[in-house]
Amino acid sequence: EDKVVQSPLSLVVHEGDTVTLNCSYEVTNFRSLLWYKQEKKAPTFLFMLTSSGIEKKSGRLSSILDKKELFSILNITATQTGDSAVYLCAVGIVNTDKLIFGTGTRLQVFP
Amino acid sequence: GAVVSQHPSWVICKSGTSVKIECRSLDFQATTMFWYRQFPKQSLMLMATSNEGSKATYEQGVEKDKFLINHASLTLSTLTVTSAHPEDSSFYICSASQGGNTIYFGEGSWLTVV
Numbered sequence: 001e002d003k004v005v006q007s008p009l010s011l012v013v014h015e016g017d018t019v020t021l022n023c024s025y026e027v028t029n030f031r032s033l034l035w036y037k038q039e040k041k042a043p044t045f046l047f048m049l050t051s052s053g054i055e056k057k058s059g060r061l062s063s064i065l066d067k068k069e070l071f072s073i074l075n076i077t078a079t080q081t082g083d084s085a086v087y088l089c090a091v092g093i094v095n096t097d098k099l100i101f102g103t104g105t106r107l108q109v110f111p
Numbered sequence: 112g113a114v115v116s117q118h119p120s121w122v123i124c125k126s127g128t129s130v131k132i133e134c135r136s137l138d139f140q141a142t143t144m145f146w147y148r149q150f151p152k153q154s155l156m157l158m159a160t161s162n163e164g165s166k167a168t169y170e171q172g173v174e175k176d177k178f179l180i181n182h183a184s185l186t187l188s189t190l191t192v193t194s195a196h197p198e199d200s201s202f203y204i205c206s207a208s209q210g211g212n213t214i215y216f217g218e219g220s221w222l223t224v225v
Contacts, residue, residue, distance in 0.1 A: 034214075042204055042216040043155070088154060097143055097208035101155040 002027045005103035006089050012108045017079050021105045023089030024071040032092040033065055033072050034099065039085045046087075047076070079109045114138065117217030121186050124195055124224055129190045132220045134161075134205035140185035141207035146178075149202040149219075161188040161205075195224040 004025045013019055023033065025027035032050045036043035047056045049072060056063050060079075065072045076083055089102040114137040124130050134144055142163045147155040159180050165210040167180035178193040188207075192199055204219040 018139075041219045045214075081137060090155075095161070097206075097214055098145060098157060099155075099206070099214065100157065101147075104154045106152075 001062035002072045002091070002100045004091050004100050006087075006105050007107065008105060009014070009103065010108070012110065013079055015080055015109055015111050017109075018077045019079060019107065021074040021087050021089075022071060023073070023078075023085075023102055025089075025091050025100075025102075026070065027091045027093065027100060029055040029094040030067070030091060031094045034090045034092060035063055035072070035074050036088040036090065037085045038088055038104070043088055056087055076107075079107075081109050081111055083107060113213045115141075115205065115217040117205055117220050118217075119220055120218060121221040122223070124222070126196055126224055127194055129193045129220060130195055132166045132203055133187055133220075134188045134190070134207070134213075134217050136186045136209075139207075139209045141188075141209070142185060144182060144188040144205055144207045146180060146188070146190050147204045147206070149204065155204065157195055157198045158190075163188075192222065195222070200224045 007022045032048050034048045047063045052067040060077045063074045086104045086106050088104045090099040100110040116135045118133045144161040146158045148158050149155045157170050158173045161164050161182040162179045163182045169175045181190040200223045205217040206214050208214050
Protein backbone atom coordinates (compact mmCIF):
# COMPACT_ATOMS: atom_id res chain seq x y z
CA GLU A 1 0.00 0.00 0.00
CA ASP A 2 1.32 3.45 -0.92
CA LYS A 3 2.34 5.45 2.11
CA VAL A 4 3.68 8.93 2.81
CA VAL A 5 4.83 9.76 6.32
CA GLN A 6 5.83 13.15 7.65
CA SER A 7 7.69 14.07 10.78
CA PRO A 8 7.46 15.68 13.17
CA LEU A 9 3.68 15.87 13.46
CA SER A 10 3.97 19.27 15.07
CA LEU A 11 6.66 21.79 15.77
CA VAL A 12 6.73 24.93 17.88
CA VAL A 13 9.57 27.41 17.35
CA HIS A 14 10.43 31.06 17.86
CA GLU A 15 10.83 33.58 15.10
CA GLY A 16 14.24 33.41 13.55
CA ASP A 17 14.69 29.70 14.12
CA THR A 18 15.44 27.31 11.28
CA VAL A 19 13.26 24.25 10.87
CA THR A 20 13.55 21.04 8.88
CA LEU A 21 10.47 19.07 7.98
CA ASN A 22 10.76 15.47 6.85
CA CYS A 23 8.82 13.38 4.40
CA SER A 24 9.42 9.71 3.66
CA TYR A 25 7.49 7.60 1.22
CA GLU A 26 6.86 4.08 0.05
CA VAL A 27 5.11 4.36 -3.26
CA THR A 28 5.06 2.25 -6.37
CA ASN A 29 5.35 4.14 -9.63
CA PHE A 30 6.74 7.32 -8.12
CA ARG A 31 6.55 10.34 -10.39
CA SER A 32 7.15 13.40 -8.23
CA LEU A 33 7.10 14.74 -4.69
CA LEU A 34 5.32 17.96 -3.89
CA TRP A 35 5.26 20.24 -0.88
CA TYR A 36 2.26 22.36 0.02
CA LYS A 37 1.48 24.92 2.69
CA GLN A 38 -2.02 24.85 4.12
CA GLU A 39 -3.31 27.64 6.29
CA LYS A 40 -7.06 27.92 6.47
CA LYS A 41 -8.33 26.52 3.23
CA ALA A 42 -6.84 24.91 0.17
CA PRO A 43 -3.16 23.94 0.08
CA THR A 44 -0.87 26.31 -1.75
CA PHE A 45 1.90 24.89 -3.87
CA LEU A 46 5.50 25.28 -2.72
CA PHE A 47 7.75 22.88 -4.62
CA MET A 48 7.73 19.94 -6.94
CA LEU A 49 10.71 17.61 -6.95
CA THR A 50 11.40 14.90 -9.46
CA SER A 51 15.16 14.42 -9.40
CA SER A 52 17.45 13.45 -6.56
CA GLY A 53 19.96 15.87 -5.14
CA ILE A 54 18.74 19.03 -6.84
CA GLU A 55 17.77 21.65 -4.31
CA LYS A 56 14.81 23.86 -5.07
CA LYS A 57 14.76 27.23 -3.39
CA SER A 58 12.22 29.97 -2.95
CA GLY A 59 13.20 32.75 -0.57
CA ARG A 60 13.67 31.27 2.87
CA LEU A 61 12.28 27.91 1.83
CA SER A 62 14.23 25.13 0.20
CA SER A 63 13.67 21.47 -0.48
CA ILE A 64 15.55 18.47 -1.73
CA LEU A 65 14.68 14.91 -2.70
CA ASP A 66 16.58 11.65 -2.19
CA LYS A 67 15.05 8.99 -4.40
CA LYS A 68 17.44 6.32 -3.20
CA GLU A 69 16.51 6.73 0.44
CA LEU A 70 12.92 7.70 -0.43
CA PHE A 71 12.65 10.94 1.47
CA SER A 72 12.56 14.67 1.12
CA ILE A 73 13.16 17.57 3.46
CA LEU A 74 11.73 21.05 3.53
CA ASN A 75 13.86 23.70 5.20
CA ILE A 76 12.64 27.06 6.39
CA THR A 77 15.26 29.50 7.59
CA ALA A 78 14.70 32.61 9.71
CA THR A 79 11.12 31.58 10.40
CA GLN A 80 8.40 34.20 10.73
CA THR A 81 4.98 34.05 12.35
CA GLY A 82 3.49 33.99 8.86
CA ASP A 83 5.13 30.62 8.30
CA SER A 84 2.73 29.09 10.82
CA ALA A 85 0.72 26.53 8.89
CA VAL A 86 0.39 22.85 8.15
CA TYR A 87 2.98 21.69 5.65
CA LEU A 88 1.88 18.80 3.49
CA CYS A 89 4.03 16.47 1.47
CA ALA A 90 2.42 14.59 -1.41
CA VAL A 91 3.65 12.03 -3.88
CA GLY A 92 2.46 11.95 -7.46
CA ILE A 93 1.98 8.65 -9.25
CA VAL A 94 3.09 7.86 -12.78
CA ASN A 95 0.42 8.11 -15.47
CA THR A 96 -2.06 9.82 -13.19
CA ASP A 97 -2.52 13.16 -11.49
CA LYS A 98 -3.48 11.44 -8.26
CA LEU A 99 -1.62 12.62 -5.15
CA ILE A 100 -0.98 10.61 -2.01
CA PHE A 101 -0.70 13.01 0.92
CA GLY A 102 1.36 12.63 4.04
CA THR A 103 0.10 13.23 7.54
CA GLY A 104 1.27 16.84 7.55
CA THR A 105 3.46 18.79 9.95
CA ARG A 106 1.82 21.58 11.94
CA LEU A 107 4.32 24.41 12.40
CA GLN A 108 3.72 27.17 14.90
CA VAL A 109 6.09 30.11 14.97
CA PHE A 110 5.86 32.41 17.98
CA PRO A 111 7.25 35.94 18.14
CA GLY B 112 -3.50 31.70 -14.31
CA ALA B 113 -5.65 28.61 -14.15
CA VAL B 114 -8.21 28.53 -11.39
CA VAL B 115 -10.35 25.82 -9.90
CA SER B 116 -13.50 27.01 -8.19
CA GLN B 117 -15.53 25.15 -5.61
CA HIS B 118 -19.03 25.92 -4.47
CA PRO B 119 -20.36 26.23 -1.85
CA SER B 120 -17.51 27.27 0.43
CA TRP B 121 -19.47 26.08 3.40
CA VAL B 122 -22.78 24.36 3.93
CA ILE B 123 -24.82 23.21 6.89
CA CYS B 124 -27.41 20.54 6.33
CA LYS B 125 -29.72 18.36 8.33
CA SER B 126 -28.93 14.73 8.92
CA GLY B 127 -30.48 12.54 6.24
CA THR B 128 -30.43 15.15 3.50
CA SER B 129 -28.15 15.24 0.47
CA VAL B 130 -25.62 17.92 -0.36
CA LYS B 131 -24.01 18.71 -3.69
CA ILE B 132 -20.58 20.31 -4.05
CA GLU B 133 -19.39 21.63 -7.40
CA CYS B 134 -15.86 21.84 -8.71
CA ARG B 135 -15.18 23.89 -11.83
CA SER B 136 -12.06 24.48 -13.82
CA LEU B 137 -12.52 28.08 -14.91
CA ASP B 138 -10.16 28.52 -17.81
CA PHE B 139 -8.98 25.10 -18.78
CA GLN B 140 -10.46 21.71 -19.55
CA ALA B 141 -9.93 18.94 -17.06
CA THR B 142 -10.62 15.39 -18.14
CA THR B 143 -9.75 14.24 -14.65
CA MET B 144 -10.54 15.80 -11.31
CA PHE B 145 -9.91 14.47 -7.84
CA TRP B 146 -11.95 14.68 -4.66
CA TYR B 147 -10.30 14.73 -1.25
CA ARG B 148 -11.67 14.82 2.27
CA GLN B 149 -9.89 16.30 5.24
CA PHE B 150 -10.99 15.82 8.83
CA PRO B 151 -9.83 18.34 11.45
CA LYS B 152 -6.12 18.15 12.11
CA GLN B 153 -5.70 15.36 9.61
CA SER B 154 -4.25 15.23 6.14
CA LEU B 155 -6.04 15.16 2.83
CA MET B 156 -7.40 11.74 1.96
CA LEU B 157 -8.13 10.93 -1.66
CA MET B 158 -11.71 9.79 -2.05
CA ALA B 159 -12.09 9.29 -5.77
CA THR B 160 -10.92 10.13 -9.25
CA SER B 161 -13.57 11.82 -11.35
CA ASN B 162 -13.36 10.99 -15.05
CA GLU B 163 -15.19 13.05 -17.65
CA GLY B 164 -17.81 10.98 -19.39
CA SER B 165 -17.27 7.83 -17.38
CA LYS B 166 -17.67 6.43 -13.91
CA ALA B 167 -15.56 7.69 -11.07
CA THR B 168 -12.86 5.52 -9.58
CA TYR B 169 -13.19 5.26 -5.82
CA GLU B 170 -10.44 4.63 -3.32
CA GLN B 171 -10.67 1.67 -1.01
CA GLY B 172 -13.09 2.23 1.82
CA VAL B 173 -15.04 5.04 0.16
CA GLU B 174 -18.70 4.22 -0.42
CA LYS B 175 -19.58 5.01 -4.01
CA ASP B 176 -23.32 4.97 -3.31
CA LYS B 177 -22.90 7.53 -0.58
CA PHE B 178 -20.49 9.85 -2.37
CA LEU B 179 -21.88 10.25 -5.86
CA ILE B 180 -19.54 11.81 -8.37
CA ASN B 181 -20.60 13.15 -11.73
CA HIS B 182 -18.22 14.61 -14.27
CA ALA B 183 -20.61 15.69 -16.97
CA SER B 184 -18.36 18.13 -18.79
CA LEU B 185 -14.70 18.96 -19.15
CA THR B 186 -15.01 21.82 -16.69
CA LEU B 187 -17.37 20.51 -14.03
CA SER B 188 -17.34 17.69 -11.51
CA THR B 189 -19.87 17.36 -8.71
CA LEU B 190 -19.75 15.44 -5.45
CA THR B 191 -23.05 14.62 -3.81
CA VAL B 192 -23.02 13.42 -0.24
CA THR B 193 -26.22 11.41 0.03
CA SER B 194 -28.12 10.87 3.27
CA ALA B 195 -25.53 12.87 5.12
CA HIS B 196 -24.76 12.13 8.75
CA PRO B 197 -22.77 14.07 11.33
CA GLU B 198 -19.73 11.86 10.74
CA ASP B 199 -19.66 13.12 7.15
CA SER B 200 -18.90 16.61 8.43
CA SER B 201 -15.55 17.46 6.95
CA PHE B 202 -13.60 19.69 4.59
CA TYR B 203 -14.01 18.50 1.00
CA ILE B 204 -11.60 19.70 -1.64
CA CYS B 205 -11.19 19.02 -5.32
CA SER B 206 -8.22 19.28 -7.64
CA ALA B 207 -7.79 19.36 -11.37
CA SER B 208 -4.85 18.99 -13.67
CA GLN B 209 -4.05 21.12 -16.65
CA GLY B 210 -1.74 18.42 -17.90
CA GLY B 211 1.79 17.49 -17.05
CA ASN B 212 2.55 18.04 -13.41
CA THR B 213 0.43 21.13 -12.86
CA ILE B 214 -2.30 20.47 -10.32
CA TYR B 215 -4.69 23.12 -9.05
CA PHE B 216 -6.82 22.87 -5.93
CA GLY B 217 -10.24 24.33 -5.38
CA GLU B 218 -10.84 26.51 -2.35
CA GLY B 219 -12.53 23.67 -0.49
CA SER B 220 -16.00 23.22 0.99
CA TRP B 221 -16.77 22.91 4.68
CA LEU B 222 -19.68 20.56 5.29
CA THR B 223 -21.40 20.45 8.66
CA VAL B 224 -24.19 17.94 9.17
CA VAL B 225 -26.42 18.62 12.17
